[in-house]
Amino acid sequence: MQGKARVGPPVSEARLISLEVSSEPGGDPPLDEALRLLAMRLRTALELDRALERAGFAEPERKSTLARVRELGYINDPETARVRARTRVDQGYAPRLVARKLLAQGIAEPDARAAAIEAAEGAEDEELAARALKRRLRAASPRMSGRNSACSWRSVAKGHPPPAAAKALGMAWEGNDEIDDW
Numbered sequence: 001m002q003g004k005a006r007v008g009p010p011v012s013e014a015r016l017i018s019l020e021v022s023s024e025p026g027g028d029p030p031l032d033e034a035l036r037l038l039a040m041r042l043r044t045a046l047e048l049d050r051a052l053e054r055a056g057f058a059e060p061e062r063k064s065t066l067a068r069v070r071e072l073g074y075i076n077d078p079e080t081a082r083v084r085a086r087t088r089v090d091q092g093y094a095p096r097l098v099a100r101k102l103l104a105q106g107i108a109e110p111d112a113r114a115a116a117i118e119a120a121e122g123a124e125d126e127e128l129a130a131r132a133l134k135r136r137l138r139a140a141s142p143r144m145s146g147r148n149s150a151c152s153w154r155s156v157a158k159g160h161p162p163p164a165a166a167k168a169l170g171m172a173w174e175g176n177d178e179i180d181d182w
Contacts, residue, residue, distance in 0.1 A: 030057045030065040038074050042083060045075050046106025081107045081115035089119040092132030097159025 030052060037043060037051050045066055052062045069075050081102050088098040095116035102112035120128060 028065070028068075030061045031068055033057070034065050034069050035074075038069070042080050043075070044077050044080050044106040045070070048075060077107050078111045078115070081111045082118060085112075085115035085119035089116070089128070092135055094125065094128060094159030095120040100159075 033052060033055050034048060037048060043051070048069065049062050049066060052065060053059075057065070066075070084102060084105070085095075085098050088101065089095060093101075098119065099109075099112045099116040102115060103109060107115070123131070
Protein backbone atom coordinates (compact mmCIF):
# COMPACT_ATOMS: atom_id res chain seq x y z
CA MET A 1 0.00 0.00 0.00
CA GLN A 2 2.98 2.29 -0.22
CA GLY A 3 2.60 5.33 -2.43
CA LYS A 4 -1.20 5.33 -2.32
CA ALA A 5 -1.63 8.17 0.15
CA ARG A 6 -3.49 11.17 -1.20
CA VAL A 7 -3.17 14.77 -0.21
CA GLY A 8 -6.49 16.34 0.68
CA PRO A 9 -7.55 19.96 0.74
CA PRO A 10 -5.75 22.24 3.18
CA VAL A 11 -7.25 22.46 6.66
CA SER A 12 -8.41 25.95 7.57
CA GLU A 13 -7.62 27.62 10.85
CA ALA A 14 -11.34 27.58 11.72
CA ARG A 15 -11.43 23.80 11.22
CA LEU A 16 -8.40 23.34 13.47
CA ILE A 17 -10.01 25.47 16.16
CA SER A 18 -13.22 23.46 15.96
CA LEU A 19 -11.27 20.21 16.24
CA GLU A 20 -9.50 21.55 19.32
CA VAL A 21 -12.80 22.65 20.85
CA SER A 22 -14.58 19.40 20.08
CA SER A 23 -11.71 17.21 21.28
CA GLU A 24 -11.54 18.76 24.74
CA PRO A 25 -12.67 16.32 27.43
CA GLY A 26 -16.12 17.38 28.59
CA GLY A 27 -16.13 20.06 25.87
CA ASP A 28 -19.26 21.66 24.52
CA PRO A 29 -21.88 18.92 23.85
CA PRO A 30 -24.13 21.08 21.63
CA LEU A 31 -21.14 22.13 19.53
CA ASP A 32 -19.94 18.53 19.33
CA GLU A 33 -23.38 17.46 18.14
CA ALA A 34 -23.56 20.32 15.62
CA LEU A 35 -20.16 19.39 14.19
CA ARG A 36 -21.19 15.74 13.99
CA LEU A 37 -24.39 16.68 12.12
CA LEU A 38 -22.54 19.01 9.76
CA ALA A 39 -19.96 16.33 9.02
CA MET A 40 -22.78 14.19 7.62
CA ARG A 41 -24.18 16.78 5.22
CA LEU A 42 -24.62 20.46 4.47
CA ARG A 43 -27.39 21.99 6.58
CA THR A 44 -29.13 25.32 6.85
CA ALA A 45 -29.22 27.14 10.18
CA LEU A 46 -32.90 26.20 10.56
CA GLU A 47 -32.20 22.51 9.89
CA LEU A 48 -29.31 22.48 12.34
CA ASP A 49 -31.38 24.25 14.98
CA ARG A 50 -34.21 21.71 14.58
CA ALA A 51 -31.75 18.80 14.78
CA LEU A 52 -30.20 20.21 17.96
CA GLU A 53 -33.68 20.70 19.41
CA ARG A 54 -34.53 17.04 18.64
CA ALA A 55 -31.27 16.07 20.38
CA GLY A 56 -32.61 17.74 23.53
CA PHE A 57 -30.64 20.97 23.70
CA ALA A 58 -32.33 24.07 25.15
CA GLU A 59 -32.83 27.21 23.07
CA PRO A 60 -30.00 29.26 24.68
CA GLU A 61 -27.52 26.43 24.00
CA ARG A 62 -28.74 26.09 20.43
CA LYS A 63 -28.47 29.81 19.76
CA SER A 64 -24.92 30.04 21.07
CA THR A 65 -23.93 26.90 19.14
CA LEU A 66 -25.41 28.26 15.91
CA ALA A 67 -23.52 31.53 16.44
CA ARG A 68 -20.28 29.63 16.99
CA VAL A 69 -20.80 27.40 13.96
CA ARG A 70 -21.51 30.49 11.82
CA GLU A 71 -18.37 32.13 13.21
CA LEU A 72 -16.36 29.06 12.20
CA GLY A 73 -17.85 29.27 8.71
CA TYR A 74 -19.68 25.95 8.75
CA ILE A 75 -23.11 27.40 8.07
CA ASN A 76 -23.64 29.64 5.09
CA ASP A 77 -27.29 29.58 4.02
CA PRO A 78 -26.77 31.44 0.71
CA GLU A 79 -24.03 28.97 -0.31
CA THR A 80 -26.17 26.03 0.80
CA ALA A 81 -29.00 27.45 -1.32
CA ARG A 82 -26.74 27.65 -4.39
CA VAL A 83 -25.54 24.06 -3.98
CA ARG A 84 -29.04 22.67 -3.44
CA ALA A 85 -30.57 24.74 -6.24
CA ARG A 86 -27.94 23.55 -8.72
CA THR A 87 -28.56 19.93 -7.71
CA ARG A 88 -32.35 20.24 -7.99
CA VAL A 89 -32.30 22.02 -11.35
CA ASP A 90 -29.89 19.38 -12.65
CA GLN A 91 -32.40 16.75 -11.47
CA GLY A 92 -35.06 18.38 -13.63
CA TYR A 93 -36.87 20.58 -11.13
CA ALA A 94 -38.15 23.99 -12.22
CA PRO A 95 -36.51 27.00 -10.56
CA ARG A 96 -39.78 28.22 -9.04
CA LEU A 97 -40.30 24.88 -7.26
CA VAL A 98 -36.64 24.85 -6.19
CA ALA A 99 -37.09 28.29 -4.63
CA ARG A 100 -40.16 27.09 -2.72
CA LYS A 101 -38.28 24.06 -1.41
CA LEU A 102 -35.38 26.25 -0.30
CA LEU A 103 -37.79 28.55 1.56
CA ALA A 104 -39.18 25.51 3.39
CA GLN A 105 -35.63 24.55 4.39
CA GLY A 106 -35.08 27.89 6.08
CA ILE A 107 -33.34 29.84 3.31
CA ALA A 108 -34.30 33.54 3.16
CA GLU A 109 -36.52 34.41 0.19
CA PRO A 110 -34.01 36.65 -1.62
CA ASP A 111 -31.31 33.97 -1.30
CA ALA A 112 -33.69 31.21 -2.42
CA ARG A 113 -34.81 33.12 -5.51
CA ALA A 114 -31.29 34.19 -6.43
CA ALA A 115 -29.98 30.63 -6.10
CA ALA A 116 -32.82 29.21 -8.22
CA ILE A 117 -32.33 31.83 -10.95
CA GLU A 118 -28.58 31.29 -10.94
CA ALA A 119 -29.04 27.50 -11.20
CA ALA A 120 -31.29 27.91 -14.26
CA GLU A 121 -28.44 29.74 -16.01
CA GLY A 122 -30.85 31.99 -17.89
CA ALA A 123 -32.74 29.10 -19.50
CA GLU A 124 -36.46 29.59 -20.17
CA ASP A 125 -39.17 27.27 -18.83
CA GLU A 126 -39.50 25.43 -22.14
CA GLU A 127 -35.78 24.71 -22.34
CA LEU A 128 -35.63 23.49 -18.73
CA ALA A 129 -38.69 21.26 -19.26
CA ALA A 130 -37.10 19.84 -22.44
CA ARG A 131 -33.86 19.11 -20.55
CA ALA A 132 -35.79 17.36 -17.78
CA LEU A 133 -37.73 15.35 -20.33
CA LYS A 134 -34.59 14.38 -22.23
CA ARG A 135 -32.99 13.22 -19.02
CA ARG A 136 -36.11 11.26 -18.10
CA LEU A 137 -36.35 9.56 -21.48
CA ARG A 138 -32.58 9.15 -21.79
CA ALA A 139 -32.50 10.84 -25.19
CA ALA A 140 -35.37 8.79 -26.68
CA SER A 141 -37.76 10.75 -28.84
CA PRO A 142 -40.70 11.89 -26.68
CA ARG A 143 -43.11 11.33 -29.57
CA MET A 144 -41.95 7.72 -29.89
CA SER A 145 -42.09 6.97 -26.19
CA GLY A 146 -45.81 6.39 -25.79
CA ARG A 147 -45.49 7.90 -22.33
CA ASN A 148 -46.43 11.49 -23.10
CA SER A 149 -49.10 11.93 -20.43
CA ALA A 150 -46.91 10.38 -17.72
CA CYS A 151 -43.93 12.50 -18.79
CA SER A 152 -46.10 15.61 -18.88
CA TRP A 153 -47.40 14.88 -15.40
CA ARG A 154 -43.84 14.37 -14.09
CA SER A 155 -42.69 17.66 -15.63
CA VAL A 156 -45.57 19.54 -14.03
CA ALA A 157 -44.92 17.76 -10.71
CA LYS A 158 -41.33 19.03 -10.85
CA GLY A 159 -42.65 22.57 -11.12
CA HIS A 160 -42.55 23.17 -14.87
CA PRO A 161 -45.49 25.17 -16.21
CA PRO A 162 -47.97 22.97 -18.14
CA PRO A 163 -47.41 24.89 -21.42
CA ALA A 164 -43.64 24.30 -21.16
CA ALA A 165 -44.14 20.59 -20.44
CA ALA A 166 -46.53 20.24 -23.38
CA LYS A 167 -44.15 22.06 -25.72
CA ALA A 168 -41.23 19.85 -24.65
CA LEU A 169 -43.35 16.80 -25.49
CA GLY A 170 -44.48 18.23 -28.81
CA MET A 171 -48.09 18.26 -27.63
CA ALA A 172 -50.63 20.97 -28.28
CA TRP A 173 -51.51 23.02 -25.23
CA GLU A 174 -55.01 24.34 -24.78
CA GLY A 175 -55.25 26.21 -21.56
CA ASN A 176 -54.31 29.26 -19.62
CA ASP A 177 -50.71 30.29 -20.21
CA GLU A 178 -50.73 32.65 -17.25
CA ILE A 179 -48.52 31.11 -14.59
CA ASP A 180 -47.64 32.68 -11.25
CA ASP A 181 -43.84 32.54 -11.54
CA TRP A 182 -42.99 32.60 -7.88
